[in-house]
Amino acid sequence: MTTSTRSMIAFLQEFLTNLRFQILFAPISENQTFENLMVYLGQSPTDQAWFARVLYLTDVQRSLGQPVPPELELLEVYLPLQIQAETPQLSALATLLGKLNAILPAGHFGYRQSDGVYLRHSFVLAAQDEVWPFAVSETLDIFSLHATVLSQVIADTAAGALSVDQAIRRAEQALGTPTAEIDWSPYWVSEN
């Protein structure tokens, strides 16, 4: 952990608390060699608390002895949604998440065996730069919104209760906007 990342986590804690986010601060301890924040973002439809984790991924990599480019810091916001899928539904779930990820304003949905469906965004920072705190609070707001309006659709798809097409229509209704297809037409490939 660098001095700058440590002070930045403390600064973010203060900044986000002033914006009325409820935060748990996890300091360095015997069991943890990096600091992180746990930010409360509401309750899931099954009444589980959603906590987003904010930490420097590069601190974790350093603590594990992994190489980190000296000029780079990665600040990660990670929200596990605890939505698991059985094997037959994995393909439909991945198709839905891929379509949603093409249009989300910040962050993306992913899937990990341990956490199920999650939301994640990483800020890429030059080592001498501080993260802009409004971007972090904006990301947390966006995650809270997407968890609230999309988690049920995703959970229903993961359970096999909705097809991908049905889920997309529900997502469009929930977001109030069409999930426009990516327009590849302007793609330009050099002749060289």
Next chain:
Amino acid sequence: MIETTNQPTLLNLPPLLDSYGLASEWSPASAEQPYEQLLLELGVDANGEVLAARVCWLNELTGSALNQAGQTEAAAALTDATEVWMLDWLVNLERELPAAKQPDLAWFAITWSQHLPFGSLGVDGEGRLYYRYVWMLEEQQVDPVEFLKLAQMTTALLQGALQQLEAWAHSDLDSSIWMAALAEGKQP
């Protein structure tokens, strides 16, 4: 319409990118395309295929889409709400794959994304692989040197991801087994 600087903000990038061997083409906002855009060749993959990126302001893209859909109030609300400027990087990774692997591609993309330091892979409604990252900025302007660094890091991570894709595509393993092996620190 969403209010922007009305000044080109990506126009100054091509000369610097060109000096580092990255071809790019900037286009201004127009009636047909109401947002400025930079098309950029990040590099090539192991098969010599170009990694083509489209970079534009998501705020402008969304505002334009809302206006086109007749949702002018929503577009105006977006303008009022804009506190963060989002530069949207979208990379076309459409590749020829063995037919047996195509149905599994979306799962490969979603689960491989956990290994990326930033951004994500996905498959769109037409079955095409893409990479996307949204770079959040305080103002609607870009530091060319930071942009170049991000482009170089993106190229490196996509070249690594495509190597994995190529190896998996020509294996007889489904993506779940492939990813499970990687999670245990083994290269399948």
